[in-house]
Amino acid sequence: VYSHRSQVLHTLVMALPNALGLSLTDVILPVVPMFHANAWGIPFAAAMVGAKLVFPGPHLDAVSVLNLMADEKVTCAGGVPTVWLAILDALDKEPKRWDLKALRQMIVGGSAAPPAMIEGFQKRHGLHVLHAWGMTEMSPIGTICRLKPQMKAMPEADQFRVRATQGLPVPLVDVRAMSESGEAKWDGKSMGELHVRGPFIARSYFQNPAEADKFTMDGWFRTGDVVTIDPEGYVRITDRSKDLIKSGGEWISSVDLENALMGHPAVKEAAVVAVAHPKWDERPVACVVLREGAKASPEDLTLYLEPMFAKFQLPDAFVFMQQIPRTAAGKFLKSALREQLKDFKLER
Template sequence: MMDRPLLISDLLAHAERFHGDTEIVSRSVEGPMHRYTYRDAARRARQLANALQALGVRGGDRVGTLAWNGYRHFEIYYAVSGSGAVCHTVNPRLFAEQIAWIVNHAEDKVLMFDLTFLPLVAQLADQLSSVERFVLLADHAHLPADSGIPDLQSYEDLVGSHSDVYHWPSFDENTASSLCYTSGTTGNPKGVLYSHRSTVLHAYGSSLPDSFDISARAVVMPVVPMFHANAWGLPYSCAMNGSKLVLPGPKLDGASLLQLIQEEGVTTTIGVPTVWMQLLQHCQREQLSLSPLQRVIAGGSAVPESMIEQLAEHGVEMRQLWGMTELSPCGTTGTPKLKHAGLALAEERLLLTKQGRPIYGVDIRIVDDAGLPLPHDGVSFGNLQVRGPWVLSQYFRRELDANHSADGWFHTGDVVTIDADGFMRITDRTKDVIKSGGEWISSIDLENILVGHPAVAEAAAIAVPHPKWDERPLMVVTLKPGAKASRDELLDFYQGKIAKWWTPDDVVFVDELPHTATGKLLKMKLREQFRDHRWPNK
């Protein structure tokens, strides 16, 4: 057999040759819609590769981005990695101090950013000690007269001044390609360094019919940001398969997303559950249809059964994904098997609320606190561990640490059950589990039930100290606009759905719940806020 390296540049070269006229549609930060093809993207990526070379970027150098999902960001993905450098996507939703720390820790040589983030970069520029060149992702007309950023130049000037004749280099497929930092709730973020090999293998795995089902017949809209875990690999899997790509830019509200779905014929869209909650609420308010959408893939947090039901009413399949930045990020997807055909509706819904079974390339197991394997019987719950060719072996610029077991499995920090068919259900994060009277209560189950109440927009279950039971669950709730509900009404909503002793002891209402930069509930902040909560007398 021929021995050819698996390289990211080959994905775009393949798309140019065999899907060259397929569209990439973007909502630009400047406002207008932008349309071109894979052939155009490949040409401009080669121009950018020449430009990076002229800027002094060499193999292994990091090029940082602060950018939305758009065509320029897509070009950067390929030009940087394809030329042998490392594409470092930075999450602009982090605190400014964290962004500065990340850029300096990565030692980014060039920083490219959208107009949205011009004030942020101007604020941080003198703190970014490694950055030699700043590039605004816009044309010359949008360059500010005085930005305060040294030698700022426009992306279009940079790309337009270089030839599109460039031969992608060949090198070891284990060469670093991309870098993404986790947005941990404690301590400094940790960098996950992907390779060309891991990225291409991940694109194969995530494209499979039982995963994202990416094909040349699909119209795919990644709502998950390109600054978060490589947009779940979609810029690669879509190029690999020749899918039409729809990039929503900075406008992620329900109305804007629905407009793209309808006007561009989106068949598959991918993002976190809060996005789909907003989209469904918009459709409900305006009495609109989600057609022609066929599938929503959700990850980042558990999907409540009520959301699955609402999407089904629109004729849309909800498919859950579980993954982590450390897994590139895809690990499992919740696609039923042939044996599940004909399930009663209630059983089917229960199956779809699970986070799914492993994609080939990812192996999973559960262990107890002593590290001993537990059975996959759907009842035993334990600490989830994973391994595979696109799973992190160590964090960037850190030695192998306590995140791995002695036999090489990665500790995810999730507490789960796994059934005999491989379907996993996350019951909690290790740090979020509620331990009451020596028994565990799943905060995720409590949250998913309560968001099924028609008045509840979002709910968080947290452990709060209790004088008798060590900890008891407290529900922190936001209501939908104009909706009303009482504490007792929400507590009564649990009747018959869970064990009686799981029922939370109290409910508090807030205007807004805190989230991490990637949209997950920031329970650490809630636990701090309500640590002195006074329980009602019973």
């Protein structure tokens, strides 16, 4: 449940310079279906500042989107990581085909963006990816990842590390990470469920009292995302609480494994889910789509991951697929993967 006031405040915040920084000179392309928060977040802000809005219609394949961005001289586009991964792949194959000099930022949200994707756009094509996070319940914007001025003097690798986080809360939004023992420290390591509060966050679910426990007595909304917050205030999503893998009493982040796998040159897409194990309760299994013409074995991918993860965090198996199931918004549909793998047998 929202109010007209909450939508006006959200729209004003979205356009601020340190949020999306929109103005009447922008040409804005939302590469998302026009339902729930997608239909009023960026479009309302574009209308408020007088920017031109461009819509892709049903043509969401990479070549059609790139043609549209070049033809309309799009300055700002927004989509989920799977959209941008496909576009990066198309640009890598034909880097001189499209003139994208007008494009000043590509907003990525909906799920965590692989760091390799952010670096790939910047280093190979000179295109800036702006990482953001939000939820329908937030109208939808919650955090935006822009570097603080002093961070621009940091080594490039450190800048990319920060840019891969979900960023800082936008104005009027407060955040905290809550663990079983209370509020987690802002040290970049302590994990907790992300709670948010602010004037454009939904106050309740319409005629759905079963969801009332998502709102705390002291005015916070429980997002269901597990995060860390560093001393500078940057939020990093570790996982959705329902997607975390608990193996032998230890938590394993599916997001960290997915992002690392998508940094492998042969991997186009990767999604990691929990599979039941007779000894450890759950173990991670990676579903992988390889790039066209590329080859990689489970042993190759394990060797690639070993320097980045403890042994217990490594996937027990790799399942190679032609395509990973998606939601209508383009996110990986992990519930479908869990259903496909419900009878998958792992060695003891």
